[in-house]
Amino acid sequence: MQRAADAYAELLAGWQPVTTATLDLVPGPLGKGHVDGALRGAILDRLPRVAFLAPAAPSEELPALRPIEAEVVEGAGAGTVEVLAEVFPTLLPAGFERRPELRTLGVGRVPLTEAIDRLAGVDRPAAWWWRLYDSLAGVDPDRLTGLPVPLAETEEGARVRTTIGPRQVLLPQDRTPAELTRLGLKVAHPEAAHPLLEKLGALPATPRAVLTTPQVRAAVAASLEEGEVWDEEADALDAEELAETVLALVRDAELDPGEEPWLGALALPDEDGELSPASELVLPGSAFASVMREDELAFVDAELAARWGEQPLAACGVLANFTLVRATDLVLDPDEVEPREGDYPEPDDAGLLDAVDVWCEDVLDRLPPTHVPPVATEIVAVRDLDLVDDDAWPQALALLARPPLRDALTQSVRVLLPDGRTETVRPYTAWWLRDHPVLDGRRPAGLRAEGSDPLLSGLYDSADATGFEDEQVLRALGVRTSVASLLDEPGGAAELLARLADPAREVTAPSCTPSTRPWRTSTPSR
Numbered sequence: 256m257q258r259a260a261d262a263y264a265e266l267l268a269g270w271q272p273v274t275t276a277t278l279d280l281v282p283g284p285l286g287k288g289h290v291d292g293a294l295r296g297a298i299l300d301r302l303p304r305v306a307f308l309a310p311a312a313p314s315e316e317l318p319a320l321r322p323i324e325a326e327v328v329e330g331a332g333a334g335t336v337e338v339l340a341e342v343f344p345t346l347l348p349a350g351f352e353r354r355p356e357l358r359t360l361g362v363g364r365v366p367l368t369e370a371i372d373r374l375a376g377v378d379r380p381a382a383w384w385w386r387l388y389d390s391l392a393g394v395d396p397d398r399l400t401g402l403p404v405p406l407a408e409t410e411e412g413a414r415v416r417t418t419i420g421p422r423q424v425l426l427p428q429d430r431t432p433a434e435l436t437r438l439g440l441k442v443a444h445p446e447a448a449h450p451l452l453e454k455l456g457a458l459p460a461t462p463r464a465v466l467t468t469p470q471v472r473a474a475v476a477a478s479l480e481e482g483e484v485w486d487e488e489a490d491a492l493d494a495e496e497l498a499e500t501v502l503a504l505v506r507d508a509e510l511d512p513g514e515e516p517w518l519g520a521l522a523l524p525d526e527d528g529e530l531s532p533a534s535e536l537v538l539p540g541s542a543f544a545s546v547m548r549e550d551e552l553a554f555v556d557a558e559l560a561a562r563w564g565e566q567p568l569a570a571c572g573v574l575a576n577f578t579l580v581r582a583t584d585l586v587l588d589p590d591e592v593e594p595r596e597g598d599y600p601e602p603d604d605a606g607l608l609d610a611v612d613v614w615c616e617d618v619l620d621r622l623p624p625t626h627v628p629p630v631a632t633e634i635v636a637v638r639d640l641d642l643v644d645d646d647a648w649p650q651a652l653a654l655l656a657r658p659p660l661r662d663a664l665t666q667s668v669r670v671l672l673p674d675g676r677t678e679t680v681r682p683y684t685a686w687w688l689r690d691h692p693v694l695d696g697r698r699p700a701g702l703r704a705e706g707s708d709p710l711l712s713g714l715y716d717s718a719d720a721t722g723f724e725d726e727q728v729l730r731a732l733g734v735r736t737s738v739a740s741l742l743d744e745p746g747g748a749a750e751l752l753a754r755l756a757d758p759a760r761e762v763t764a765p766s767c768t769p770s771t772r773p774w775r776t777s778t779p780s781r
Contacts, residue, residue, distance in 0.1 A: 256290075256293055256294055256297055257297055259294060259297075260294060260297035260298045260300070260301055261301070263298050263301075264298065264301040264302060264305050267280055267302070267305055267307045268305045268306060268307055270307060273307065273308075273309045273313070273318055273319040274309050275309050275348060275351075277307050277308065277309065278308065278351070278354060278356050278357075280307075281299075281302060281356040281359065281360065282294075282295045282298050282299065283355075283356075299359060299360070302322060302360055303321065303322040303323045303360050303361055304321055304322075304323060305321060305322075306318075306319040306320060306321045307319055307321075308320040308321070308322060308325050308347060308362075309347075309348070310325075310340065310344060310345065310346065310347065310348075311336050311337060311339075311340035311346045311347055311348045311349070312337065312340035312341055312344060312346075314344070317344050317345075320345060320347070322357075322360035322361060322362050323361065324345050325345055325346075325347050325362050325363070326343070326345055326346055326347065326362065326363040326364070326365050327346070327347045327351050327352055327357060327362055327363070327364055327365070328346060328349070328365050328366075328367055328370050329352050329364055329365065329366050329367065330366060330367040330394075330398070331349055331367045331370065332349055332390060332393075333348070333349040333350065334389075334390035335349070335367075335387070335390040335391055335394075336348060336349040337349075337390070338383070338386050338387045338390050339370060339387070341379075341383070342374070342377055342379065343370075343373070347362065352364070367394070367398055368398050368401070371398070371399060371401050371402055372401050374402075374403050375401075375403055375417070375419055376403075376417070377403065377417070378415065379405075379415075380415065380446075381405045381415055381444035381445070381446035381447040382446050382447070384403075384404070384405050384444070384447040384449075385446060385447045385448075385449050388402075388447070388449035388451040388452065389449060389451070391451060392450075392451055396454060396455055399451075399455055400420055400455070401419055401420060402419075402420065402421060402455065403417040403418065403419055404417060404418055404419075404420070404421050404424050404441075404443050404447065404452060404457070405417050405443065405444040405447045406418060406424075406436070406441055406442060406443065406444060407427065407436055407442040407443065407444050407445065415444060418441050420455075420456075421452045421453075421455040421456050421457040422455070422456035422457070423441055423456075423468075424441045424442070424443050424452065424456075424457040424458075425440060425441065425442045425443065425457065425458055425459070425460035425464065425465065425468070426442075426443050426448045426452060426453060426457050426458065426459045426460055427442055427443060427444075427445050427448055427460050428459060428460050428461060435460070435465060435500075437496075438470050438471060438474050438497075438500070439470045439474075440465070440468060440470050440471070442460060443457065461508070462503075462504040462505070462506075462507035462508035463508040463510075465504055466501070466504050466505065466508060466510075466515065466518075467515075471501070471504075472517055474497055475497075475501060475517065475518060475520050475521045476517070476520050478494050478497055478498075478520065478521055478522035478530075479494075479520070479522045479530060479531075479532065494522045494530055495524075497521075497522070498521060498522065498523055498524075498559075501518070501521055501571065502563050502567045502568070502571065503567075505518065505567040505570045505571055506563070506566065506567040509566075510567075510570035511570060512569040512570050512572075512575070512576070512578065513578060513579055513581075514570065515570070516572070518533065518570065518571040518572055519532055519533050519534030519571065519572030520532050520533070520534070520572075521533045521571050521572070523536055523555055523556070523559065523568075523571070523573070524555070524556040524559060525553040525554065525555060525556060526553055526554045526555070526556060526557065527553070528556070529553075531553060532572070533555075533568070533571040533572040533573050534572035534573070534574070534578070535552060535553070536552065536553055536554065536555040536573050536574065537552050537553070537554050537555065537573070537574045537575075538554070538555060538560055538565060538568055538569065538573050538574065538575040539554045539555070539557055539560055541565065541574070541575035541576065542575065542576050542650075542654055543574045543575055543576050543577060543639075543654075544574075545647065545650060546643050546644060546647035546648075546650050546651040546654070547574075547642050547643065547644065547647075548642055548643065548644045549644070551642045552574065552642065555568060555573050574639065576654060576660075577637045577638070577639065577640075577651075577654060577655060577660055578637070578638050578639065579635055579636070579637060579638075579659065579660065579663060580605060580607055580608060580634075580635075580636050580637075580638050581633070581634070581635050582605045582631075582633070582634050583632065583633045584630055584631075584632065584633075585605055585630065585631040585633075585634055586628050586630055587615050587618055587619060587628050587629050587630065587631055587670065588615070588628045589612040589613075589615045589616050589619075590612075592605050592606065592611050592612055592615050605634065605636075607638045608636050608638055608683060608687075609638075609639075609640060609641040609687065610687065611636075611683065614683050614686050614687070617686065618631075618668075618670070618680045618681075621680060622670065622672070622678055622680070623672065625672060625673050625674075626673070627673040629670045629671060629672050629673065629678075630670065630671045631668050631669070631670050631671075631680075632668075632669045632670070632671055633668075633669070634668055634682070634683060635662055635663045635666065635682070636663050636682065636683040636684050637655060637660055637663045637664075637684045640684070640687055640688070640691075643693075645692065645696075648692075648693040648694070651693070652688075652693060652694070652732075655684070655688075656725060656728045661728070663682060663683075663684040664682065664684050664685050664688075664728060664731040664732075665682075665685075665727050665728065665731050666682060667679040667680065667681065667682060668680050668681070668682050668683075682731075685731040685732065685733075688731075688732055688733075689732060689733040693732075694718050694732065694734065695718045697716075697718060698733075699718070699729075699732035699733040699734045700732075700733030700734075701715060701716070701733065702715055702716055702717070702718035702733070702734050702735070703715035703716070703717055703718065703734065703735040703736070704717075704718065704729050704734050704735070704736050708735075708736065708737035708738055708739075709763070710737075710738050710763075711735050711737070711738060711741075712763050713760055713761045713762050713763050714735075714751070714754040714755065714760060714762065715735050715754070718734065726740065730744075738751070
């Protein structure tokens with residue numbers, strides 16, 4: 256019986272050619288007699304060590320597999336097994352998972368997820384990985400989270416490195432900068448950038464997507480520390496290279512000023528060659544440069560400004576015009592919103608606003624007293640008003656009257672009280688301008704515009720409001736344009752009565768004539 260089993264194993268080992276059909280020669284459980292069972296058992300004891308199974312990728316070195324060394328990948332298609340077999344030569348062709356003979360012979364079974372995990376550290380050309388991804392296109396994404404991704408080479412001919420998982424990987428585009436890898440960004444090798452990777456969480460390396468990566472944000476935040484940005488696996492990227500890379504991304508992403516406030520921390524050279532945060536530099540020849548006091552802030556390097564122009568520099572925070580500060584859910588506590596000094600604050604921090612704590616106190620004085628500070632749901636304010644030259648306020652006010660800065664002047668701030676009620680208060684920008692000599696060398700509050708309502712003559716001093724025919728802007732500045740608009744403001748009626756009763760003012764006859772008084776009405780509020 257043993258000699259017969261040896262002969263069967265020897266004949267099977269010499270079978271030529273080795274094909275998938277040799278699996279049919281494994282004895283099945285058909286014999287019921289004692290002799291048949293004994294012969295079957297003796298043969299099955301020998302077959303696990305007999306090379307007679309056809310591999311998925313046969314070669315001269317390995318034309319056949321022994322069952323004890325063979326494996327079958329469960330849940331993988333024929334294309335996937337074919338590609339994997341180039342790395343794991345002991346794999347059997349796809350479709351054998353359900354064959355009972357494999358269980359009888361003890362062939363190893365490998366789930367597809369485990370087979371994917373085994374690929375970690377595998378060194379294969381990028382084109383091989385693309386073929387693998389193409390074969391996995393219809394597989395459940397949850398089974399492919401550990402899929403390695405080859406990264407773009409840092410040097411020509413260098414070994415292709417891989418990272419585990421497509422998430423946090425960027426798919427290269429036509430103009431993806433080579434410097435990205437030096438910032439620690441994971442950029443997939445161009446020859447391996449299969450659409451499957453995007454489905455699994457990789458992002459196309461668009462300029463906007465690159466800018467919002469944690470690596471770029473960290474590099475920008477640290478650009479002033481040493482003048483260099485370091486990555487464990489990349490060469491040093493100095494501040495000049497970083498600035499050029501970020502400015503190119505900002506330009507290609509077509510960012511607007513203030514869209515990504517954190518870019519204000521980018522280190523850029525000033526007119527003296529020293530590095531400064533972008534948000535503390537002024538663009539030469541810009542609108543803001545024309546209204547700023549001399550030597551108040553440094554100008555950005557002239558050569559850099561000429562090469563890049565206004566759009567990317569302004570989007571990085573360089574002052575080409577007045578800058579908006581936006582804050583939401585701001586607690587109106589003067590101790591919490593006081594102006595920041597010393598450390599460089601966040602570009603969207605309310606602490607960048609001059610005398611913002613005084614504005615907060617003024618707002619609280621006009622609101623009902625509460626034990627818990629109220630909250631401003633959203634404030635939009637203009638910063639750097641204190642840097643304007645006294646003689647340049649006509650030009651500065653013309654800039655502030657244009658969108659989007661205009662909203663910071665004219666839109667009231669909504670305040671949420673602790674009891675759930677809401678109030679509206681004067682915006683910071685209008686509040687600041689009202690109390691500074693910005694109009695004809697005088698404070699706007701308490702003045703009237705030239706050519707305004709004749710009924711205001713004598714009650715208010717006249718001011719030159721050239722260029723501000725827009726009544727909404729004038730009212731925001733505190734300039735009186737008509738009796739009707741004055742009465743529409745909180746406290747307007749009391750102010751009007753006080754001025755009518757002021758013995759130092761000459762009241763005109765029309766102002767005192769009942770038929771001409773627009774405030775003569777039966778409305779109780781008047």
